[in-house]
Amino acid sequence: MREYNLKPPAIEAADLQWRDGIPESRQFGDVYFSRDNGLEETRYVFLQQNELPERFRALEDNDVFVVAETGFGTGLNFLATWQAWRENRPHNHAILHFVSAERFPIAPEDLARALELWPELKPLADELLSSYPPLFRGTHRLVLDGGRVRLTLFFGDVVDAWSTLTFQADAWFLDGFAPACNPDMWLDEGIRLIRRHSKAGTTIATFTAVGRIRRALQGQGFAMRKAPGFGRKRDMIVGHLPPEEAEPAQARTSGPVAIIGAGLAGSLLANNLAQRGIEVVLIDAAQKAGAGASGNLQGASYVKLGVDFNAQTELALTALNFAYQAYEPFRGRFWHPTGLLQLAWNEQESDRQTRFLDRNHYPETLLYPVNASTATDLTGVPCPFGGLWFPRSGWLSPQTICQRLIDHPRIHQRLGVEVRRLTPCNGKWHIASDGGPDTIVESLVIAAGHLTPQLIPLQSSFRFKAIRGQVTHLPEGLLKAPRAVICGEKYLNPMAGGTAVTGATFDLHNAAPHPTEQSNQENLDKLRTMLPDAFNDHPEPSGTFEGRVGFRCTTHDYQPVAGPVKDMEGRKLDGIYLFTGLGSKGISYAPLLAEYLADRLLGHPEAIPGPLQKLLDPGRMNRAKTKDNRRNTELSSNEAVK
Numbered sequence: 001m002r003e004y005n006l007k008p009p010a011i012e013a014a015d016l017q018w019r020d021g022i023p024e025s026r027q028f029g030d031v032y033f034s035r036d037n038g039l040e041e042t043r044y045v046f047l048q049q050n051e052l053p054e055r056f057r058a059l060e061d062n063d064v065f066v067v068a069e070t071g072f073g074t075g076l077n078f079l080a081t082w083q084a085w086r087e088n089r090p091h092n093h094a095i096l097h098f099v100s101a102e103r104f105p106i107a108p109e110d111l112a113r114a115l116e117l118w119p120e121l122k123p124l125a126d127e128l129l130s131s132y133p134p135l136f137r138g139t140h141r142l143v144l145d146g147g148r149v150r151l152t153l154f155f156g157d158v159v160d161a162w163s164t165l166t167f168q169a170d171a172w173f174l175d176g177f178a179p180a181c182n183p184d185m186w187l188d189e190g191i192r193l194i195r196r197h198s199k200a201g202t203t204i205a206t207f208t209a210v211g212r213i214r215r216a217l218q219g220q221g222f223a224m225r226k227a228p229g230f231g232r233k234r235d236m237i238v239g240h241l242p243p244e245e246a247e248p249a250q251a252r253t254s255g256p257v258a259i260i261g262a263g264l265a266g267s268l269l270a271n272n273l274a275q276r277g278i279e280v281v282l283i284d285a286a287q288k289a290g291a292g293a294s295g296n297l298q299g300a301s302y303v304k305l306g307v308d309f310n311a312q313t314e315l316a317l318t319a320l321n322f323a324y325q326a327y328e329p330f331r332g333r334f335w336h337p338t339g340l341l342q343l344a345w346n347e348q349e350s351d352r353q354t355r356f357l358d359r360n361h362y363p364e365t366l367l368y369p370v371n372a373s374t375a376t377d378l379t380g381v382p383c384p385f386g387g388l389w390f391p392r393s394g395w396l397s398p399q400t401i402c403q404r405l406i407d408h409p410r411i412h413q414r415l416g417v418e419v420r421r422l423t424p425c426n427g428k429w430h431i432a433s434d435g436g437p438d439t440i441v442e443s444l445v446i447a448a449g450h451l452t453p454q455l456i457p458l459q460s461s462f463r464f465k466a467i468r469g470q471v472t473h474l475p476e477g478l479l480k481a482p483r484a485v486i487c488g489e490k491y492l493n494p495m496a497g498g499t500a501v502t503g504a505t506f507d508l509h510n511a512a513p514h515p516t517e518q519s520n521q522e523n524l525d526k527l528r529t530m531l532p533d534a535f536n537d538h539p540e541p542s543g544t545f546e547g548r549v550g551f552r553c554t555t556h557d558y559q560p561v562a563g564p565v566k567d568m569e570g571r572k573l574d575g576i577y578l579f580t581g582l583g584s585k586g587i588s589y590a591p592l593l594a595e596y597l598a599d600r601l602l603g604h605p606e607a608i609p610g611p612l613q614k615l616l617d618p619g620r621m622n623r624a625k626t627k628d629n630r631r632n633t634e635l636s637s638n639e640a641v642k
């Protein structure tokens with residue numbers, strides 16, 4: 001990874017100067033686009049020379065087209081491509097993926113100013129601006145145009161982008177600043193990686209005609225030629241990758257896909273695939289979606305970010321940011337981004353937050369520190385301490401969201417169906433349940449929370465833990481209900497429909513399926529210690545309370561699991577995936593992981609970069625081999641791999 005000048009996860013913004021209304025980079029001393037007519041230049045150099053309009057028109061339903069770009073800049077190339085996509089592919093399920101790397105992202109206010117230059121792109125620019133990520137380094141996935149356009153925006157150096165992202169481009173836009181003022185963009189290493197992300201016939205176009213760049217591309221197997229340049233530029237170069245030079249195409253399923261488990265994870269994935277035109281069979285033993293751990297009345301979009309910025313924290317942050325976007329359609333009804341306070345509720349947490357703020361630099365749109373008095377103002381509850389304020393977080397009704405998500409014509413619900421056995425046969429998976437014929441699919445995802453291990457068709461044992469969590473329903477009047485979510489040792493949600501949910505217990509060695517008085521008491525005692533002045537009835541709340549029990553599926557390293565099932569030797573089993581281990585962070589993580597799994601299943605560019613994918617690997621969940629389970633695993637994995 002290249003060095004950054006700011007503390008993580010911040011990234012230096014572009015330093016712009018405006019001359020005659022046109023943005024120029026102070027860092028590089030060059031313009032973002034031609035002074036003659038930037039939009040026409042984009043159309044000529046990148047769209048026309050890559051023959052995009054014709055190629056878009058030739059796509060079939062469910063096809064995917066991938067454009068990759070060096071240097072996102074103002075997003076002009078992206079918007080012009082999106083506009084051409086709309087014009088040439090008005091009605092079907094083909095998806096445009098646009099993958100772009102940007103070392104110095106433009107701040108949102110500057111981006112808005114730059115895009116005002118193109119009134120005809122305004123509706124698209126407005127949509128881009130409303131999802132444009134806060135400036136922190138890493139991979140951002142934007143789902144636009146109802147999912148027909150997906151932008152993977154990597155904030156960081158282009159070589160880091162191409163070294164960590166998984167995608168295969170159909171067309172390349174090489175658009176740095178001029179090679180003389182932007183040498184890092186045109187390194188041989190970057191050009192080598194461009195070939196690695198290209199498939200048979202991938203085309204490439206760039207405004208520059210510098211001989212070294214042409215030769216470097218030719219050295220990687222691209223057939224390159226000169227073409228007339230735009231405006232005052234004499235030449236540009238354009239080319240393609242002959243089939244014999246290309247990497248094999250990424251594997252993909254065309255569906256149908258079966259998902260076992262209609263909790264938040266399974267429902268988000270089902271909806272994601274259905275939106276991309278895939279038929280889904282969604283199976284759950286319960287009679288309705290979101291009946292397990294996702295069945296609480298309220299759940300908070302909460303993550304814990306590490307003191308030292310590392311891969312786990314990057315994953316948490318990326319997921320949290322994606323979740324804001326994913327829940328947006330439910331805003332005001334089932335999703336309430338009220339803000340969330342991470343209370344510095346004891347000395348240890350206060351010390352942790354101090355070190356966290358000292359070692360990191362987060363954009364204020366994501367989080368900032370507040371003192372006790374501001375915390376009190378923001379939440380409406382007397383807070384004895386300050387903490388970290390997450391302005392865009394909040395709470396949602398997970399069960400209702402699950403039910404809305406699965407209400408889709410391409411999702412075939414099989415609720416009340418208990419799966420008995422999963423068997424591979426001739427490249428397909430047979431799903432046997434009580435009664436009725438087997439469901440037979442090409443691909444299968446097990447998203448059954450803590451029941452997942454018993455469904456995995458390997459005779460080995462796994463490192464999942466089921467952890468009981470009981471929430472307590474607090475009736476109106478008992479306490480000053482907060483306007484925002486407050487998290488500390490327990491969380492407390494705002495009042496909704498006469499109830500505020502608090503909890504949850506974390507019971508490792510308790511399998512009691514029903515709420516107990518003892519767990520309610522524990523929740524109340526801890527809440528009282530955390531927020532002593534929130535309660536109206538001093539000194540002790542009395543009476544019995546309602547509650548609900550769920551079992552979280554947790555892993556030994558507290559990281560989720562999303563990816564292909566692997567046997568004890570680390571070999572992937574074809575067509576079978578796990579999506580679980582979300583612990584108590586499912587609300588924040590599940591949307592991004594669903595997006596990533598859908599990408600993987602369909603062979604689309606992947607929303608999560610390689611180093612973060614490793615954290616999610618199902619292979620790590622297999623217990624170390626003992627002699628006995630080695631024999632059993634070999635038997636069953638041989639059968640499964642067939």
Ligand code: SAM
Pocket residue numbers: 014031032033069070071072073074075076077078101102103104105156157158159175176177182184185
């Ligand atoms: N495609 C852009 C558009 O449509 O507005 C214009 C791109 S501008 C000519 C070049 C961009 O490359 C700048 O935004 C610059 O910050 C970015 N850049 C320069 N060096 C880079 C590097 N090493 N990695 C990633 N991006 C880089």
